[in-house]
Every structure is written in structure tokens, then in C-alpha cells.
Amino acid sequence: MERLTAFDAGFLDAEDADRHVSLAVGAVSVLEGPVPDQHELVAAISERILRVPRLRQVVRRQPLDLSAPEWVDDPALDLAHHIRRAALPHPGDDEALFRFTAEAMETRLDRERPLWQCWIIEGLAEDRWAMLMKVHHCIADGIATMHLLAGLSDGGEGETYAGAIRAAHERPQNGFSLPALTLNPLRWAHIAWNTASALTATAAMTIGGAVEIVDSLVRPGSSSSLNGPVTTMRRYSAVQVPLARVASVCQAFDVTLNDVALAAITDSYRAALKRRGEEPRHNSLRTLVPVSVRSDDAAGRFDNRVSVMLPYLPVDEPDRVEQLQAVHRRLRRAKGGGQRQAGSAVVAAVKLVPFALATRAIRLLTSLPQRGVVALATNVPGPQHRLQVMGREVLRMLPVPPMALRLRTAVAILSYGDDLVFGITTDFDAFPDVDELAAGIAEAVTCLSAAAHHPRPTREPRG
Template identity: 55%
Template sequence: MEHLTNLDAGFLEAEDSDRHVSLAVGSLSILEGPMPAVDAIVSGLADRISDIPRFRQVLQTHLLDLGPPQWADDPHFDLSHHIRRAALPAPGDGDALNALVGDVMGRRLDRDRPLWECWIIEGLQDSRWAMLVKIHHCMADGIATMHLFSRLVDNESPGYDTVIRAAKQSAKVPSQQKDWGLNPVGWVRGVGRAAITATRISALAVGGALQVTTAILRPAQTSSLNGPVSSMRRFAAAAVSLDDVARICDAHGVTLNDVALAAITSSYRAALERRGETPARTSLRTLVPVSMRSNGAADRTDNRVSLMLPALPADAADPVEQLQTVHRRLSAAKSSGQREAGGIFVALSNLMPFPVTAWAVRALTRLPQRGIVTLATNVPGPRERLTIMGRTIVRVLPIPPIAMRLRTGVAILTYADEMVFGILGDFDAAADVDQLAVGIETAVATLAATVG
């Protein structure tokens, strides 16, 4: 049986720390109609799910956390517990779909069963239908979730090897000399170069660890974006042209992620002003997950991420200034060793006895976190259009979790010719998630207009 890593188990602890939290991630696919017969969909999914061991496994835990949880085959596995069916009320518009998604994502998955659900949703406008796949975060990070999703589509090779390469951000100690030969002098020089490199990496990680610790412990500006959450959720989505984003990147010398975060910055700034609050430099310290997954681990269902904690410039009013500042701060965070520090911390935690790390994580997740305001996670998706049961997937919307006093979270995904944003918010504290989505689209349109 395969054990959970300490990072995987940490998502269980974070969920247990707040009874209002459901730490599941989701992927909503909107497909062209007509919808196949439900029995045919279930039969087709059953064949594909049978090839995914994790979808047929259940978690086993140990008394007093004396050992890490482990995956074991569920002897009572029943597909009917996991494939659900829903129909939208007429006219089946986007508001009705978003309401259903928010309701589904707000509910916790049953830990006595494999930790996933698949919702078949009918009754969308324009004869379309949808499929919502919901997976607990302890099972997979964003990249692994997309890989699992790829196992459900018709396409033979939807390009997820390219996705892994695009998202790979891990920093490894480079090999200073592949062949030292038989010359003892070369040996000494090689060892010296390796020691210097290791020292530099260590120093970088220490600096990054200090920055991350400071960011977490130093409270952000008090605002409505951070605080306790209820058990209900709201969902909204934004979509922008990938061609427009590419033109902005070329004109300003920035990355796709820079443009996405700048658009999020602009929208959150507008939200704060709409709520009668004054945006400040520390109003939008954001958790940005960074993939540490290698190409060889593309098919592993687990979490392999580190993090960066940039303060997005919500205090800047000009859209171009926001974009340039985001680019500078992301570049500084990347070079500061924050992601290396996170990776080393995760690696070291896996060397410690599990009860120690479990109890420590449980204690930390119960503290009132005030340093981070929101989450923005970016997962590159395939550029080709995918199909399920012969029906074309028109759009794929990612759905992030929220926890630890983060009242909103944004997941970003590139699919075909679009960059899409899935926004999950607390039902009571983030009633304006629709306006957050509109603000993101408006921000990208404004930046696109500046480059002609």
C-alpha cells in the first residue's frame, strides 16, 4: 500500500482544522451537444476509471497519527456512489451552472469512500452539457489533476507531457562535471565546484525561507478578503483570448502568468474600492503555488508543489504599472529562493517521524492566518481541443479550494485558444465573485487595448 506524503496529508489536516472547509479541487468541462445517453456516459467512464487505481482506493488512517495515511483498494467500491447526475433549471444559463458548481464544491467528500466525484450536468443553453470532476487535494495537485482528467478524454495524447515541461519550475543542483576522468586534480576541482554550488543553493533557500516566514507572520492589511469562511461557496468564471494575452506579453516583455496575475490584481483592487476599502501595498499578498514535478513524475497522483508569496500591487492604479510591477515582483520572488525553500522544507518534513509533522501541521492550521489574502494557481492546459464520448469540450474551467481564512481563490488554465479563470469564494463574504470575473476580463481587455 502506498503512503501519503506529509504534504498530501497536510491537506487533510488543513481540512480538519475548520469544519466549514472542503479541500477539493475541480475541473468543469462544458461540452457540445447533444448529450449522449447517461447510461452510455457512465459505461464509458467506468472503462476509463478502471485504469486509474487511485479512483478505486480509499484512505486508511492510523490511531493517533502514529503512521501516515495510506491508499488501499476499496473492497466495496461502487461507481454509483461517485458518478452523480444533475439538471439545471430553465433556461440553463451560466448563473445556474455557477450556482450548482458552488454548491457541489462546498460539500466535503466522504472519506469512507474514494475521494472523488463526477457530476454529469444537463440542461445547459445551446444544447450543451457539462461534466464536473471533483478530487480531494490530498490526492493530486493542479498538474496531477489535469493528468487524471486526461485519462477520461477520448484523445490519445492530449499533450500533457508538454504541460509538465511548461509548468516545471524545480531548481536542481546542476552537475558541474559529468566526467571527472582519472585525474585526481579534476576530482578535487569537481568536488570543490559541487560544494560551492550546494552552498549557493543552501544560501538561496535560507533567504527564501526567511522571506516566506516573514510574509506569513506579518499580517496583511486588514480587509474583507481575509477572515473566517462559511460552509457555502459561490463560483464564477472569466475567459480571455490567449492571442490577446500573447500580444500583451510580446509588447511588454512579460509572461502569461504575469498578465494573469496583473488582471487579478486589477480586479481585486476594484473589489476593495467597491467595498469602500483603500488598497495598500500589503492588501493582496498572494499564495502562488509552483510546480516541482519532473517529467518522469507526470503520472504520479500526489502533490509536488512549492510556493511563492508575492504582494500583488493592488495599490497601483495604472494597468501597465500593475503589469510591470507584477513582473518585477514575480522575478524577484523566483530569484529569492522562495520556491527552493518550500521544496527543501517539504523534503525535510518527509524525513521526520510522521506523528511529529502531523501534530505540528494540525497546530499551525488552527492558528488564525492573517498574512496571506488570496490564492492564484496557474496550470497550463493542452492547446488542442479535447473530446469526451465524441463530444468536443468547448471550455475547461478550473476550480480552486479555499481554506485558512482565504475567502476567495483563483485558478488559471490555458485551454485551446483561451485563458480561463475559475473563482471560488465564500458565499457570505464574497458575494461579488461575478464582478471579480468581469474585472479580470476588463483588465485584460484594457491591457490589450494599450498594445493596439
């Protein structure tokens, strides 16, 4: 019998805390045509999905939540409830696809059944079709979800960019390396001193990071239209840029891919605030940035293994290159300051607390009207090579992030093949200019690439 961890169950609790949110993650795969025969396609998808035990199971909560919920096999599993078909209205362009995606994702998954859906979408332009896979966050984080999606392809998972993240190569040693055993008594005092020093330094850094995270959540940010109550309706948009263009910026300015992506997001949010008549300030965009702590040997496990950082993105800086360098400094400071370690420590501590206490604490915290964090930006490494489903190539893969905790916008960053894709979910009423936000991200990457090849002023014109 398998049980949910308190952290995984926390996504169910967070969903319960706000009736306007649905905490499912998703991805849209756009494939070349023609669409396969209905029966053959359903049979192929069913066979691949049923290989994953978690997609055959339902969550069973215990009376009064005195113990953790269980994963149990669904005795009445009917794939007709999960594999569905839809057609876009003519002309089947991105606008229609994005509208359908938003509507499909805003509906909560039925907890009486396994927590996933797969939509087969016909009617796309250029004789294309699409698959939308929707999975509840309590099942998996971004990396685990991407492994699941890649596993539905003809060749299975294949190689992903997940191996490039730091956590994939780290050993879980709580911040220090265990010393080698020795029989030399003269070495014992030296080893004891070094171990104690490492533990003290790690503890100090973790405590410092925890203070920063709590301060970020408790202290209100500047008043912003990006934070506040949300409705049940969503908007969605996506944009992709060549990875080679991003790589050129990384090389020119000695930054990471994540730095470039967050800098592009920063510049587009700056433009969004200005469209609203709001002055971008240094504390206008405190952003929730999940950080994977999933080691390479846990890549195929379906659960959540993330920590968090909460940096301010520099929307008050008009120069795009300066934005990039500020993002790089702030993320490096957040990592070095212990936010990542503190987040991991909190997740580990939750596992040690009795479930009844942990779940009530999570419900309380997620129901509070926090005003310090205003956006989410998550980076998910995807397949390195284009996938195929029943011999049809997956031309595009678009990530779909969820929204919660009064965050009216969420951006997912996915590397797929030769592209870096930004998928954006927003509240329908509070953020109608989602397409402009997507276009601004692409424009910022283009401008940074131009600056990398031909340095020139990038400041906004004055006056």
C-alpha cells in the same frame, strides 16, 4: 502497499483544521449536445475512471497517526455513489451552472469511499451539457488533476501546456550540477571548491527564501475583508480570454503568461477593494502562488509536487501597465530570492520527519489564524487542443479551486485550447461580488491588450 506522504496527507489535516472548508479541486467541462444515453455514458466514464488505481482506493489512517495513511482498494466500490446526475433550472445559463458548481464543491467528500465525484449536468442552454469532476487535493495537485481529467476524454491525455513550465525540463539536482568524474588529481581541488560554492550559494538562497515565507505568514497584512473566517457556503464564477490576446501582451512587454494573468487579477482585486471602501495599499494583497516542481517524467503520477511563492500583488498601483511590470519584477525577485527553493526544501524535509510529528505540526500550523496571506492564485496548464467525450467536443473547461487558511477567495488559471480561463471560488457571505471579480479580470486583459497594440495612458481617472 502505498502510503500517503506527509505533504499529501497535509491536505486532509488542513481540512480537519477548519470544519467550514472542503479541500477538493475540480473542473467543469461544458460539452456540445446532445447528452449521450445515460447507460452508455455511465459505462464509458466508469471504464475510464477505473483505469486509475487511485480512484478505486480509500484512505486508511493508522491508530494515533503513528505512521502514514495507506491507500487501500475499496472492497465495496459502488460507482453509483460517485457518478451522479443533475439538471439545471431553466434557462440553464452560466449563472445556474456556476451556482450548481459552488454547491457541489462546498460539500466534503466522504472519506469512507474513494475521494472523488463526477456530476453529469443536463439542461444547459444551447443544447449543451456538462461534467463536473471533483477530486480531493490529497490525491493530486493541479497538473496531476488535469492529466486525470484529460485521461477521461476519447483520445486520452494528449498534449498539455505542462511541458512549457520550467520544472518540466529541470533535473532534480538541488540547485547545482554534479561534476563529471575525472582521474586528474589537479582537477579535484577545483571541483571541490566549485561544488562547495554551489552548495553554499544554494543554501544561502534557500534560507533567504525561507525567511521571506515565514515573515509573510507571521507578519499580519493590512486589515482586509479578503481575509478572515469563512462559512461552509461558496460562490463560483469563471471568465475566459483568448490566449492570443494574452500572447500579444507578453510579446509587447516582454513578460510571461503568468505575469499577465496575475496582473489582470491584481487590477480586479483593486477594484474589489475600492467597491468595499477599502484603500488598496502596497501590503493589501499578499498572495499564495503555488509553483509546480513536477518534472516531465512525473506528469502522470498522482500526488502533490508544488512549492510556493508569496508575493505582494501591486493593488496600490492604478496604472495597468505599471501593475504588469511590477508583477513581473516581484515574481522574478521571489524566484531569485529563493522562495521557490525554500518551499521545495520544506516539502522535502517533511518527508524526512517521522509522520506522527509531521502531521501534528501541519495540523497546528493550518489551524492558526494567519492574517498575512489574503488570496490564492494558481496557474494550471491544460490541454493544448480541445478534447472530446463520446464524440462530443469539450467547448469549455472551467477550473474550480478550493479555499482554506482563512483565504476568502481563490483563483485558478487554466489554459485550454485557444483560451485562458479564470475560475474563482469565494466565500458566500464575505465575497458576494464574485461575478464582478471575474468581469474585472477580463476587462484588465482587454485593456492590457489595447495598450500592447496602441500604447496610451491606462491610469484611472482622477477625482
